[in-house]
Amino acid sequence: MTDHEDVAALLGTEGPFARELPNFAPRAAQQSMARAVQHAIAERETLIAEAGTGTGKTFAYLVPALLSGERVIVSTGTKALQDQLYFRDLPRVKSVLDARLKMALLKGRSNYLCLYRLDQTVREGSTFDRTQASQLAAIRTWSARTRRGDRAELAEVPEESPLWPRVTSTPENCLGVECPFYDDCHVVKARRDAQEADLVVVNHHLLFADLALKQEGFGEILPGASAFILDEAHQVPELAGQFFSQSISARQLSDLAQDSLTECNGVTGAIGLVLEPAEAVQDAVRRLRLAMDALPERGPFHQLEARREIGDALHDLREVLAALTDVLASQAERSRGFANAHERAALISERLDRIAERDSERDVRWYELFPRGFALHATPLDLAAPLRAMREQTQAAWIYTSATLSVSSSFDHFARQLGLDDPQTLQVESPFDYAKQALCYLPAGLPDPSARDYTDRVIEAVLPVLHASHGRAFLLFTSHRALRRAAELLQDRVPWPLFVQGSAPRHRLLEEFRQSGHGVLLGAASFWEGVDVAGEALSVVVIDKLPFASPDDPVLQARLEALEQAGINPFMGWQVPSAVIALKQGAGRLIRDVHDRGVLMLCDPRLTTKGYGRLFLNSLPAMPRTKDLEQVRAFFSDEVSTPA
Template identity: 50%
Template sequence: MASSLSPSSTSAIVADVPAEPAAAHAYIPASALGGRVEQIFRPDGPLAASVGHYRLRPQQREMALRIADAVAENRVFVAEAGTGTGKTFAYLVPALLSGGKVIVSTGTKTLQDQLFTKDIPLVRGVLNAPVKVALLKGRANYVCHYHLQRSLLEGRFLTRDDATYIQRIARFAAITGTGDKAECPDVPEAAPVWGMATSTRENCLGQECPNHKDCFVLAARRQAQEADVVVVNHHLFFADVMLKDEGSAELLPACNTVIFDEAHQLPETASLFFGESVSTAQAVDLARDTRAEALTDARDCLDLPPACAVLEKAAKDLRLAVPLDPARYSLAQLARFPQFESALDGFEAAIDHLAAVLETQAGRSEGLKNCWERSLELAALIHKWRSGVPGEADETAFSEAPAPDAKQDGPSDKATPVEHIRWAEAYTHALQLNATPLSIARIFRRQMGGHPRAWIFTSATLAVQQNFTHYCAEMGLWEVETACWESPFRYDEQAILYSPSGMPDPNNPAYPDAVMNKAWPVLKAARGGAFFLCTSLRAMRRIHELLKARIEDEGLDIPLLIQGEGSKNELLDRFRLLGNAVLVGSQSFWEGVDVRGEALSLVVIDKLPFAPPDDPVLSARIEHLNKAGRNAFIDYQLPRAVINVKQGAGRLIRSETDRGVLMICDPRMVDKPYGRRVWRSLPPMRRTRDEQVVVDFFTDGRD
C-alpha cells in the first residue's frame, strides 16, 4: 500500500520520490516562539493538563514547531497533515502565542463558526493568552437595516413563508448584537427571503445609507480591525482582502501571519476571484432594486418601469439562448447557438438604456444613484467580456507560471497581461459570463508581496505521494518549505481499500449499474452506514434509483438519503441520527464531512474524479500545457484527481476507533499505470480485490 508519510522538508519543485524518513522527536525549534510552543505540547504541558481526552501526537507537536518557526521568520510553509493529526491545534497554538496579528482563513462558514466558537476559545483558555478574536463573514451574512425596512414597507413576498420569515428577521435585528444570520435559528439560512434583508456589494449605499451608524457589516469589520486574530473564509479573503474590495482591505497590511486551513480549495477559489463575471441575475436584481427605488423617489419618471421590464426580458432571453439544462459552455460553443449573439446584443442594449434613464434620476436619491452606478458597472463588464479586454487589476498582473522543471529561482519581474478563458455557465434561471485566468500562480505570488509576513498553507490533501509540485506550481509558491505528516490512525488495522474486479470501462453507459451490483453485497454486510460518492449528478440519481429498488425488493430496514433532499447539514444530521443510513451524494459530500463511529463504515467511490475534459476552463488549460510541451494529464489532471480521491477517502476513518471499507470501483486504479499514483497517495490501508475479504471484515467486526 502507500509508503509511510514521514515529515520531510523539500523545495516546492522536487522529483516524485519518497521522502527520507525522519524521527518526529528529532526536530529542534530554532525560534523563541518554537521553544514556547514545545512547552505547550509536552506530555506534562498545559494541553495535556487542560484538555480532556487529549492525546500527545508526535506529528502534531512537530507540525506546531515547524509552523512556529515559519511564523517567527516570516516564511512560506506548506504542510499536509493526515486525518487525526490535530492540525487545528498545531497552527492555533503558535498563532495565539506569536504576539502579531493573524488571519485564519477556512474553507467554509461552518468551519469558521467552529473555530470561533469552539477551537480558539479552548486554546486561548489553555494558553491563558489575552488575544482578541473576531469573526468576519461576507456582507450577505449580516442583516441590512435599510433593505430589511424597505422590504417590510413594500410587503411584496412570493410565499407565505417569506412573509413570516421577514417578520422574524425584523425581531432578530432588533435584539441581535452581531446581525449574523447564523444566529437566527427561526429562519433557515438558505431561505430566499434573506436576500431581501441583506445587502450586496452592488446595492450597499455605503456612507450615504441612513442606517450607516448601525450597520452590522461595519461593526464586524471594526471588530476585525481591532482584533489580534481574525477568522475569515477563503471566499471573503479573496473578495475583500486580496482584491481590496470595500471593507476589510486594511486587514492584510496590518497582518503578520496568514494561515489557510483546507488550503487545497485555494486554487479554485482564487481562480474565481482573480477573474471577472457578469450574470443575468445581477441585471434582474438591478431591475428589481431600481423599480423599488423609483416607487419611493421617482414615481413621476414614467420611463423607469418600462426600462426595468425591458432589461428583465432581455436577461430572460439571454438565458433561453442556451439549452435549459445547467451546463458550462466555451466561447466556441456559445457562438454556435443561433440566438446567443443577438440575445447578448439585446441584453447589452437594455443595460445601456436603463443606465441612460437612471442618469437623469440619479440626483434624486442615494438609492437611485447607486442603481445608476451599478448599471454602468454591468455595462462595462459586458463590454469587457465581449471584447476580451482584461480588467484594470489584470493589466499589471503576471502571466502563466513556469513549468515545474523551469530553471529559475522565482517568477520573472516582467509584468505581462494575464490570458483569460472566456466561457459561460447556465444555471436554472440565470446565465453567467466568466473570464477566468489561465493561471493564478503569478497573480497570487504578486499579491503575497509587500510587507513581510508568514504564509501557512495546510490541509489533509495537498500532495501526491508526498510531492507538492502540482499544488505549489498552481499557487505560485516557489522555493518554499513543505512537509508531510502521516495520520496517527492504524489504517492497516482499521480499514480496507477494496477494488472490485470485473468492472467495465467507466465510460460504459451501464457503469452505474455495475457499481451497484458490486457494492450491494458489501452494503448488506455492512448493514448500511454508507456514503456513495458519485462523480456526476446523473450517476448519483441512477445509483439512488437502483439502491431504492434493491432495498424495497429485499425488505431491508436501511434508510436512504440523497443529496438535494435538504441542506447538507440537515442531511448529515439525519444520517448521524439514523445510524444505519445510506447517503448518495455528489461533489458536496466529498469533503468537509465528519461522521464518526458505526454510522459510517463504508465509503463507495464510483469513479476516479477526473474533471470533465470538455469543461471550458480545464480544456483551455490542457491545451495550453500540451502546447508548452508538457503532459497535461500527468502534470495537471491526475494530481487534481488524486487530491480529490484523498478528500473522499478521508470521510471514512475519523477517529482511533473507527473501522471501515473504502471501495473504489474504477478499474483504472489497478489497470492503468497511473493508477499506482492514486492508491499510493492514500493512507496505508490493507488492500484487496476479494469481495469475501470485505464481507468477512464486517461480519468479524460484529463477533
C-alpha cells in the same frame, strides 16, 4: 513567549493542553507542525503543511499563531468550519494559554442581517405565503435580541429561504454612511471588531473577495496582518479562479433594472425617464437567455459568437444597458439610490463590454446557463501570477494546510497552481493505525467506467458489502446522474434507510444519517469533503469512479491546451494530480477517530489496470488491500484474516 521557546512542548505530554483538556492526546505530528508554523510566522515564510486526518492541525497552527505576538488572519474553507474554529477551538486554546488577545469573526456581508432592508421588507408588506410570513416574524423577533446579526444564529429560517436575500445587503445596494441604521449596522460592527483584533477568522471566499477585488470593502483590515493561515487549502486554486475572473450574470442585470424602477418611487418624474430603458434591459436579458436555450449548459465563448441570433441578442443587451446607464447618470444627483444604481450600471456595462470584446490570450472566456438565467465569464488561464502579486503585496507569512495537498508525497502540483516558487514543505502522517483500522477493497470484474451499465454493476458489487456492514455506509459518486441511478436501484433492495443528496438540506441528511445508526447515504460533489461522522454510524465509504474533473469545463480545456503548448503532458501534469487530491478527500471520510474501523471500497478498475492507478493508491494512507469479498466479510465479523 520568546522565539526560542518551544511550542511543541506546550502540546506535549507534560504541557498545559495534556493537563487541562479532557481527551487531549499528545501527538508527535501535531508538535512538529506547530514548530513549522511557528518558524514560518517568525521568518515570514511560505509553508505548505499537509497534516493527515487526526493530526490535530487546528491546534498546531492556533497555538503558534496566538503566541506569535503578530496579527494573524486564519481563513477556512466554509462558514461552518469558520464557526467551529471561532466558537469551539479558539476559546479552548486561548483559555489553556491564558492568552489575553482580541479575536474576531468576520463573514461576507450577505451573512449579516441588514436592518434597513428588513425595515423596507416589513414596510412593503408584500403578500407572503404562510411560511414566509412566519419566517419574517422570526427574523423580526431575532433582530431585536441579536448582538452579531449573523444569520447562522437563526437555525429556524433555512439558509435557502428566499427571505434572506431581501433582509441582507449586497455591495451594490448598501447605502453606506447615508443609511439611517448605520450606527447599528452589523456589518460595520463586525468590521470594526476585526480591525481591532489580534486574530481574525475569515473564510476563503471573503479573503479572496477582498484581496483580489477589494469588493468587500475591508481592505484596511488585511494589510496589517503578519501571517495568513489558510486551512482546507486544497480548495484555494479553484476559488482563486472564481475571484480573479470577470463575471456578469442575468440576475445582476435584472436586479439592477428592478432596483432602478423601485428607486423611482421617491423621486418626482423619474419613472417617465427610467421605465423604458429599465424594461428594455429586462427584455434583452430574457431574449438573450432564450437565444442560448439550444446550447450546452456551459461552454467556450466562441459557441455564442458562432450563432448569429445570440450575437445579435448580446449586441442589443449592450446597447440597452448603455442607454440605462446614461439615464441613471442624469438622475444620479437626485438620490443616493440613483447614484448607487448608476455606479452599478457603469460597472456592469464596462465588464460586459470587456468580456464580449476582449479576446486575450491570458483569459478564457466562457458562459454557463441556469434554468432561468446565465452568466458570462473571463477567467485568467494562469492564476500563479495574480496570486504571487497578492502575496508579495502583503509581505506576510503564508501558511497553507490541509489533509490533502500532496500527490504521492510531492507538493509540485499544488505549488505550481499557486505560483509558490520555493516554499517550505511539511508532510505529517495521520496518527491513526490504518493497517489495523481499515481495509481497502478493490472489487474484481467491474467494466470500464465508460460502460453504459457501469452504475448498475457497481451497485451489484456494493450490495454484499452493505449486507456485511449492515448499512452504515457513504456511497460517493462523481456525477449526479450516477447518484440518481444508484438511489433508484437501491430503493427496494436494502432494509436500511436511504439518505439521498438533494432530498433534504445537507446538514439535516447528515444528522438523520448519524441518528439512524445503519443508514446508507448517497452523495456527490459536496459530500466528498468536510463531512465528519466518527464512530460506528459510518463503516464503509464507496467511491464509484476516479474523480476526474468534467472534460467539458471550458476553463479546464483551455488550461490543458496551454500546458500542452508548454511541453507538459496535461493528463499527468494536471488531470491526474487534481483527481488524486479529490480522491484523498473522499477517502478521508472513512476513519475520523482512533476507534473507527472501516472499509474503503474503490470501484474504478483503472486503479489496477492503468499505470497511473499506482499514483492514486500510493497517495492514500497505507492500509491493507484486497480483491476478495470474503476478506471484507471477515473484517466486519472480526475474524482474524490477513489480506493478501
